[in-house]
Amino acid sequence: MSNITAAMVKELREKSGAGMMDCKKALAETNGDMEAAIDWLRAKGIAKADKKSGRTAAEGLIGVATAGHKAVLVEVNSETDFVARNDAFQDIVRGIAEVALDTDGTVEAISAATYPATGKSVADSVKDAIATIGENMALRRSAMLEVEHGVVATYIHNAAGEGIGKLGVLVALKSVGDKAVLSSIGRQVAMHVAATAPLAVRAEDVDQAAADRERAIFIEQARESGKPEAIIEKMVEGRMRKFFEEVALLSQAFVINPDLTVAAALKEAEKEAGAAIEVTGIARLLLGEGVEKEESDFAAEVAAAAKG
Missing domain, CATH: 1.10.8.10 (Ubiquitin-associated (UBA) domain)
Known part of the structure; x- marks a missing residue:
């Protein structure tokens, strides 16, 4: 042990x-x-x-940029929120997002792309900014969605300025319908994604490993009841159906109108758009998600500084 x-x-x-x-x-x-x-x-x-x-501790900003039927999110981290409020840092985040639109959307491709303001790569430009601003920073994550026909709606929560904030969402809607209607319902769905953090668009798209993990937990919980295996299996299946309803976007209750599922809300929007609407992808970046920040003992730091 x-x-x-x-x-x-x-x-x-x-x-x-x-x-x-x-x-x-x-x-x-x-x-x-x-x-x-x-x-x-x-x-x-x-x-x-x-x-x-749910513990998100890294500082920095999420940036969003759009062009035509394409949109991208980037997460650029800094050490402190003070630097995240710095105009120079915010300009860098916006600039990196714009550069990302001309790449395949991966961190590697964005890092290697040329940053127009410096003529250097994004990676080297970030290094130069570290020396100027005096604090470590890094391009950590990115996400890109594109549709041939339709819109990629965007939403920034806790915005710190134009196109930058603490949480960014993309929702790709495939449709030949009215663009204004698509943009409106797309933004509403993006706000919904920001609030609910679905794991996938549809139940069948949920990561199998995540589903298997939930099933194993439900089985263990059901066995605690001491019921026969046949009953346990039915209990587990019921809980799995509820799990998929809760984590798949289209089956979730729409936060804008909880009387409808997201799928039903899109069906309603189709009437106004004049064409079918299909959600082909979602992306959600929450600043610092999955990163733990070391907590400092301020009193100990002061004491250490006092000792010289």
Whole structure:
């Protein structure tokens, strides 16, 4: 068995929201595997599914740019929110997003592309900006969507300025319908995606590994009831149907009008647009998602500075 340290227990407690003793037991039961321990806690009904993914600590900005039937999101991180409010940094984020439109949308391609303001690559331009601004920064993630006919709607939440903010969303709508209608319903769906963070457009598009993980947890939870396997299987299938309804965009209750699903809202929009509307893709970048920022002990820093 792995040695379960106090630091491990503390980390699991922060990620899961469970009590210290429960966290210690979970780590012991899973031989110190943090992910498995979270699943163990969830199976016991002690931790929620989204707790560990909700901690977003990195600073910086999400930038968005559009051109024709294409749109892109980029995440550029900085060390502090103070720098994220700096005009020079904000201009860099906007500039990188614009450059990204002429690439395949991957971080590698964007980094290698020429940044017009400097004539150098984006990667080298960021390095120069680090020296000028005096703080580390990096292009961390990107996403691009494109349609041949239709629109790619965009939405920036917690906007810090034109085309930049803390959360960015793209929604690709394939349609030959009225562009104004498509843009309107597209923006509403993008706002919905910002609020609900669906895992996929349709149930069948949900990552199989994610679905298998949920099924395993539901099976464990159902077995706690002591019911026969045949009953357990029906319970699990019911919970999986609900899971897919909750995480697939089209089956979710539309936040703009909860009486409709997103699919139903799009059907209503088709009447006004004069043509069928198909969601071909979604992208959602939340600043710092999946990044843990080290917490500093300010008192200790002051004491260390005082010692010279």
